[in-house]
Amino acid sequence: MSPQGEVIFRHRLPVRVMHWVNVICIVILLGSGLQIFNAHPALYWGADSRDATLILELPKFPGWATIPGMQFLAMGRVWHFFFAWLFVINGAAYVLYTIFSGHLRRDMVPTKSEWRGIGRSILDHIKLKHPHGDEAKRYNVLQNIAYLSIVFVVLPLIVVGGLAMSPMMDSIAAGWVDIFGGRQAARTLHFIAAAIIVAFVLVHVFEVIVTGLVNNLRSMITGYWRVPK
Amino acid sequence: MKSKPYFEQRRDRRKLLRAALVGLASGTLAGCDAVTQNDTAVEVLRSAESLTRNVQRAIGRRAMAQEFAPADAAPAFRANGTTNPAGDAYAKLAASEFAEWRLKVDGLVQKPLELSLAQLREMPSRSQTTRHDCVEGWSCIGQWKGVRLSHLLGMAQLRPEAKYIVFHCLDQMEEDDEDSVYYESIDLDDAFHEQTILAYELNGKPLPVANGAPLRARIERQLGYKQPKYLRRIEAVSDFASIAGGKGGYWEDQGYNWYGGI
Numbered sequence: 461m462s463p464q465g466e467v468i469f470r471h472r473l474p475v476r477v478m479h480w481v482n483v484i485c486i487v488i489l490l491g492s493g494l495q496i497f498n499a500h501p502a503l504y505w506g507a508d509s510r511d512a513t514l515i516l517e518l519p520k521f522p523g524w525a526t527i528p529g530m531q532f533l534a535m536g537r538v539w540h541f542f543f544a545w546l547f548v549i550n551g552a553a554y555v556l557y558t559i560f561s562g563h564l565r566r567d568m569v570p571t572k573s574e575w576r577g578i579g580r581s582i583l584d585h586i587k588l589k590h591p592h593g594d595e596a597k598r599y600n601v602l603q604n605i606a607y608l609s610i611v612f613v614v615l616p617l618i619v620v621g622g623l624a625m626s627p628m629m630d631s632i633a634a635g636w637v638d639i640f641g642g643r644q645a646a647r648t649l650h651f652i653a654a655a656i657i658v659a660f661v662l663v664h665v666f667e668v669i670v671t672g673l674v675n676n677l678r679s680m681i682t683g684y685w686r687v688p689k
Numbered sequence: 690m691k692s693k694p695y696f697e698q699r700r701d702r703r704k705l706l707r708a709a710l711v712g713l714a715s716g717t718l719a720g721c722d723a724v725t726q727n728d729t730a731v732e733v734l735r736s737a738e739s740l741t742r743n744v745q746r747a748i749g750r751r752a753m754a755q756e757f758a759p760a761d762a763a764p765a766f767r768a769n770g771t772t773n774p775a776g777d778a779y780a781k782l783a784a785s786e787f788a789e790w791r792l793k794v795d796g797l798v799q800k801p802l803e804l805s806l807a808q809l810r811e812m813p814s815r816s817q818t819t820r821h822d823c824v825e826g827w828s829c830i831g832q833w834k835g836v837r838l839s840h841l842l843g844m845a846q847l848r849p850e851a852k853y854i855v856f857h858c859l860d861q862m863e864e865d866d867e868d869s870v871y872y873e874s875i876d877l878d879d880a881f882h883e884q885t886i887l888a889y890e891l892n893g894k895p896l897p898v899a900n901g902a903p904l905r906a907r908i909e910r911q912l913g914y915k916q917p918k919y920l921r922r923i924e925a926v927s928d929f930a931s932i933a934g935g936k937g938g939y940w941e942d943q944g945y946n947w948y949g950g951i
Contacts, residue, residue: 487717500826508820509827510763527721533824534944535725541951542737627754627822628745628910628950634755643820643828 468597470685475563478554479680485547486657488539491527493654495536498526503651507642515648544622551615558611567599568608574601590671592688603667606660614656621650735946742948746878754884754909757818759832762892766821767829768899771871774860774919782859786895787903792887796855796924799846806889806903812836815886823913824945833907835888839881841923847877851925854880855932856906859919862939873917874929874937874947875908884909887920914940915949 471479498520506513523529527539558564574581581601584590591600599607623629624637624646640646668676672688679685724730782790787806794802818832838854858871879885886907889896896902901918908916915938929935934942941947 488721491718491721496826499824502827504827507757507761507828508763508830509767510829524718527718528725529718529722532725532944534940534946535731537824537946538731538734538738538944539721539725541741542734545737545740625822625826626745626951627820627912628749628752631752631754631910632749634753637755643822647826 465689466687467684468687469683470679471683472561472563473683474557474561475554476680476683478550478557481546481550482554485543485550486661488527488543489547490654490658491525492536492539492543494521495526495528495531496533496540497521497651498531499533499536503648504644505641505648506644507638509644513644548619551611551619555611568604570601570604574604577601588670590688594687596688606663610657610660614653614660618650618653618657621646621653625650738946738948741951745950749910750878751882752910754819757820757830759818761830762818762832763829766831766891766900767823767827768897769823769825769913771860771862771918772899774898775864776861779859779919783898783902790903790921792904792920793922794841794845794924795922796926797848797851798842798925799848800844802841802845804841809836809887809889809904812840815884817884817886817907817909819884819907819909821913821916824940824949832892833886833888834890834893835886835904835907837883838885838887838906838923839883841887842880842925845925847925850927852877852927853925853929853937855924855926855929855937856917856920857922857924858917859921868933869939870933871917871919871939872933873906873915873939874926874932875911875915879908879911882908882910911949914938914945 497518501518501520502509502514503516503518504510504513505515520531523531526536528535558568578601584600585602590596621640624640624643630637630643637643637646640649672686675686675688724734790806792802792804792809794804813836814834815837816832816834818830821829821831823829842854853874853876855874856872858873861867861870863869875885884907887904888901888907889904891897891900896905901920904920905918906916906920926932929937933939936942937947938945
């Protein structure tokens with residue numbers, strides 16, 4: 461064993477590739493999504509947009525946050541829909557991979573004892589106390605809850621909310637969009653889901669930095685990760 | 690050669706990473722703007738449009754848009770784009786309640802038509818309360834009454850070469866540009882769809898000027914910009930490359946997708 465600790469193979473190639481495709485997709489979908497949102501920066505709850513359904517009006521997002529930088533709805537839509545396809549294909553491949561490779565069952569679903577240790581895990585996260593040695597080789601319970609809820613709740617919600625905004629998709633089984641409270645409510649859910657993803661990414665990047673930026677980045681590029689002693 | 694102490698290596702690496710991350714963040718948006726200027730790259734991005742259209746058409750060619758109860762209609766239907774066409778010609782038509790107005794149906798048809806508003810009102814009608822979705826993001830529910838486009842196309846008898854229906858309008862989008870007259874085009878799937886109507890009534894009253902008087906198209910499974918107002922002529926064509934900017938519609942010529950089902 462080297463003096464700096466044991467090195468393990470942590471992330472297999474498909475996971476690494478899909479992770480970075482995801483990074484590109486999320487950045488572009490967010491920027492182009494804000495561009496689209498700027499065309500009508502208000503949110504409603506219901507089927508349509510009227511005073512009675514209005515819930516939030518926002519100022520336009522600044523040009524540095526949007527794709528393209530200037531106000532250009534048509535081009536924002538072109539970017540958004542191309543990367544939406546890529547994002548959905550990549551996400552579906554990831555879900556299939558996690559299920560059939562055993563990654564989901566083996567690494568992501570928390571065990572009974574991990575569930576029981578959730579209180580301690582919350583305290584450890586608040587104190588920025590991170591696991592070492594063998595304990596660090598497995599994702600911790602909060603990490604897994606975050607991953608699972610993003611993959612199986614928030615991402616499906618953002619995709620369905622996006623589809624609900626398509627008038628043609630709404631016609632496929634007329635009225636299905638009412639399950640989400642109507643088209644404008646689905647638009648609001650799409651926006652809320654995007655905000656949750658931004659929050660997830662911020663926490664994710666924060667944890668990546670405080671638990672060893674170089675080590676973590678290297679493991680998502682080469683697959684190899686040094687276990688903290 | 691003596692290597693640097695470990696803490697210095699770590700500091701160097703950290704600097705490098707920080708520079709890389711800052712570069713990545715500012716480079717992404719600048720890079721996207723550069724891509725937007727590149728025609729080939731934009732072509733690649735636009736390829737998703739035909740994928741979307743083909744998939745959506747495959748799963749719902751005859752699907753019907755959701756219909757609401759008339760009571761769900763918004764108190765005032767939101768008007769967007771042109772709300773009062775400029776020029777004396779339109780003002781004169783409006784002053785006589787469109788008695789002088791005619792709708793032409795021509796192009797690749799066996800029997801060209803020229804119809805008055807009164808003649809359209811005498812034809813079999815369809816009423817539908819539907820949700821109008823604007824590309825900007827808002828929606829508005831309204832009750833429409835009009836004649837099915839398929840009825841007129843049946844009367845005019847399309848020639849086999851006809852692939853698209855082009856709507857020519859009365860409103861000019863830019864004051865000093867005569868080539869900026871609004872137009873739109875749809876394929877025959879939408880043209881013959883049950884809910885595709887030419888509406889002359891909104892919420893039980895004659896179509897207001899702000900919403901496209903005397904006649905506007907309702908193409909319920911597409912966004913608002915695909916549903917032109919102030920109609921004057923319906924033309925059957927085999928392709929629309931020679932019309933205006935060649936992209937099939939006023940907004941399409943400004944970069945919007947021809948397929949507006951999403």
